[in-house]
Amino acid sequence: MVTSFRDAKLVDIPAIVALVESAYRGDASRKGWTTEADLLDGQRVDPAGVADPIGKVGSRVLLAESGRRLLACCHIEKQGDACYFGMFAVDPVLQGVGVGKCMMVEAERVARVEFHCREMRMSVISIRDDLIPWYERRGYRRTGVYKPFPYGDERFGIPKRDDLRFELLAKPL
Structure with a gap:
C-alpha cells in the first residue's frame, strides 16, 4: 500500500495536521484503534508544532504516501546517539493493515543509517494498554521512566482524566 516515503515540506502542514487530528481526536479517530478521544479533547497538534521540525537540522518529518494520498507521518529528531520518534499518525481507515509498521x-532506517543513532525513543501515555503492546511487538521496551502530562497546556489537548503521564519507550537500533 505504501508506495513512497519523503520528507515533509511547509506546503504539507495542513495535510499533516489533518492526518494527526483524524488519528487521535474526535469521532473520526474512532474509525481506527489509536484514538485518544476518551482521554483527551482539543487538539493533538497545531500548524506551528508541525512547522517547527520541518527543515530543522537533525530533524525530519517523514511522510508515507500512495500516489498523492498521505497515509502516515512521523517526526524523528536526533538527540545525541538516540533518535526521538513522535507525531506518529496513520489514516484511521488504514490502521491495522501494515501502514504504521512500514512507517x-x-x-x-533513517535514524540508524542517516542520523547514525543507536537507539530510538518515544513517549507514550502510560495507560495506553492497547498501544504499548503494539510497540513492544516491534522491539520497544518500557523503561519505567515517566514524565508528567502537561496539564494546563492546551497545545497538547484537554485531559478528560487526572492520571495521565508519559512513559519513555526505547529500542536499540
Whole structure:
C-alpha cells in the first residue's frame, strides 16, 4: 500500500495536521484503534508544532504516501546517539493493515543509517494498554521512566482524566 516515503515540506502542514487530528481526536479517530478521544479533547497538534521540525537540522518529518494520498507521518529528531520518534499518525481507515509498521521501519532506517543513532525513543501515555503492546511487538521496551502530562497546556489537548503521564519507550537500533 505504501508506495513512497519523503520528507515533509511547509506546503504539507495542513495535510499533516489533518492526518494527526483524524488519528487521535474526535469521532473520526474512532474509525481506527489509536484514538485518544476518551482521554483527551482539543487538539493533538497545531500548524506551528508541525512547522517547527520541518527543515530543522537533525530533524525530519517523514511522510508515507500512495500516489498523492498521505497515509502516515512521523517526526524523528536526533538527540545525541538516540533518535526521538513522535507525531506518529496513520489514516484511521488504514490502521491495522501494515501502514504504521512500514512507517516505523522507515523511521528506524533513517535514524540508524542517516542520523547514525543507536537507539530510538518515544513517549507514550502510560495507560495506553492497547498501544504499548503494539510497540513492544516491534522491539520497544518500557523503561519505567515517566514524565508528567502537561496539564494546563492546551497545545497538547484537554485531559478528560487526572492520571495521565508519559512513559519513555526505547529500542536499540
